[in-house]
Amino acid sequence: MPAILALESIAKRFGAVVVADGIDLSLNEGEALGIIGPNGAGKTTLFGMATGTVKPDSGKVLFAGKEITALPPESRCRLGLARSFQIPQPFSGMTVFENVVVAAAFGNNEREKTVYSRCADLLERCGLADKANKRAGGLTLLDRKRLELARALATKPRVLLLDEVAGGLTEHECTTLIALIKDVRAEGVSIIWIEHVVHALLATVDRLAVLHGGKFIASGDPHTVIKSAEVAEIYMGIAADA
Template sequence: MVEPILSVKKITKRFGGLVALKDVSFDVYPGQVIGLMGPNGAGKTTLLNVIGGEYSPDEGRIIFKGKDITNRPPHEVCHLGIARTYQIPQPFVSLTLRENLLVPAVFGRKLKREVADIEEDKIFELVNLKEKKDSLAGELPIVSLKRLELARALARKPELILLDEIAAGSTEAEIPKILEIINEIRKMGITVVIVEHVMKVMVNAVDRIVVIDKGIKIAEGNPEEVMNDSKVIEAYFGA
């Protein structure tokens, strides 16, 4: 039987008197694309922060590849094989895109420069930034910065990647490229957990959706099941 690559076990996270997450549990299996869905403020990004080590849970455990990584700091989580992107991209704005990519590739993974250069071209091709790789990151629009953020995460060669709203700000015409990128990441053997509000991405890219509302998991299933769930319709769509 295939073991989960990631297990979120009864995670609770409080900020003072606010309960951001309460008893959230689900499993992610190797090669899957799992969506985290819910209204603004539901706790989705908080959960990514707990998985990635930015936050320590008040209760519960995070298991990655059979190891308890609860309370591990972000740099340790990254070295174990988990990379992530953020809602607000965090590039080195005074560096070129190439230089941004070389930081995790050469220093994080200690690759030889010539090997990193070869991988760099493949990654920039994937995220459709090859023609801009010598531009300064600070000159890019937000959509391109999100793709640079994704490129930097992929340069770490993760086994699991956490994507936080990579389609935000994209036009309708750009969504097919986002779907193509996610599919290519899957083909690379990387497992994906994605937070996204763009429904076309959720419906067409993921195997399973976990829905959180007010910090509580209210539904889990394939996209069709979740979209027709009465609790989801009430909580997410306000019906």
């Protein structure tokens, strides 16, 4: 069975800075993969290239065995590739509910009226029900992150790319988030999760990969990877957190 999402020898540089140096990555259906790496390692750019907002210099992107390298972001979204942004990108003048309706109606190509109840349920699940009619621009950072997640889920993704959704959350909020993500996984959604909050990743993912200098320098069982010498070197001081 082919991987649900695969990147093949992806390369990207911004001027002299190499952010992807021939990256190969493959995500199996139903798998949850965690990606860690120091700031500037190219994690977010990798998501950009997977979802089509950043064009790679060379290499291929495949979704469910089909090449999608030339497809624009909106088509990839409709295929089932959803993403939450590291810096939340709400439709700030629209209500929270409308934000989710947009994602549900266009990300899954449905009529507006048919998505209303699904969107209401999603807001409930993501803890935004009482803010449904608030302007998204007025939300706190935590709620903006919740909205990112709700919007991504509204597109009915087969693959969900999460970019630092746990950063800045309290312990309790983080536990709720982990439960939600595990829930989404149980429904069969494959996940790639970029995160600095390592314990959240360890609690959720099947596999952990380390991105450094535009390359994966380690990949495998999360607990083994996090204890490896190379990772300890990059994350000196953070290793104790695990």
